[in-house]
Amino acid sequence: MAGSQSGGLPPSSLTTWIGFGLLFALNAAIGTVTLRIGERDQARTRELIEAITELERTNVRFEQALSENQALHEQLLLQAREAGIDDERRRLAAEIHDTLAQGLTGIVTQLQAAQDTTDPAAAGRHVERAAALARRSLGEARRSVQNLAPQALEHSTLEDALSHTVRAWSAESGIRADFTVTGTTEPLHEDIGATLLRITQGALANVGKHAAAERVGVTVSYMGDEVSVDVRDDGCGFDPATGSVRGFGLRGMQSRAARIAGTVNVESETGAGTAVSVRVPLVKAGTGP
Secondary structure, three states: OHHHHOOOOOOOOHHHHHHHHHHHHHHHHHHHHHHHHHHHHHHHHHHHHHHHHHHHHHHHHHHHHHHHHHHHHHHHHHHHHHHHHHHHHHHHHHHHHHHHHHHHHHHHHHHHHHHHOOOHHHHHHHHHHHHHHHHHHHHHHHHHHOOOOOHHHOOOOHHHHHHHHHHHHHHHHOOEEEEEEEOOOOOEOHHHHHHHHHHHHHHHHHHHHHHOOOEEEEEEEEEOOEEEEEEEEOOOOOOHHHOHHHOHHHHHHHHHHHHOOOEEEEEEOOOOOEEEEEEEEOOEOOOOO
């Protein structure tokens, strides 16, 4: 190219040689730059091909991960569904224990008392109590199936509901029962109130069945950010080491309390009575537990 540009080869004069040298250097520089540009473009092309290949591999891995995540998601949904079913079964079992079972026990007790007495008036009172228990138990059973708050709390505070529960239990069982409230009362979230009411009902039912007690004390205590209910009796008690504490009733109490971040403690000694204490966070009405 330099030769053709300078008038042909070989150059005919010194000036032509000088022009040929300059043109040769210029063309060599242009060729070198062009070569470098070509090599750079080839390198970029290779890098682009490698990036596309890596992207394709990444897409394949991503699709595999999506497939695995879909399977995991379906498995988690299945486990969540099974856990929900199991939790609902436990809830209904506890509700049945705390409503139907206790109500039926009270009905049987009242009917037996009516059968055993020779006083028509006393027999009539026992039958009336049995009928009232049946109606109340039926209502509570319906509310349990619908997962509603206990009827006793529908239009009453926890203190009023517990006071009524203690009086009714005392009248049905014939055992003296005292009710006390300490601290500054607060309106409680319905889940907190329902849990404390059900646990108290369960504790009183256990006293009636097993304690052979003459006196029971129920105390509600408001303690800042906690509220507790204590049920103490002077009955026969039991030895917790024997495993009696693991009965369904007490397990149900512990399960109920655990659902709202509470605890249930049982203290007992053979011949020295039993104390059941439940402590839960104090969550006011209108807020979430």
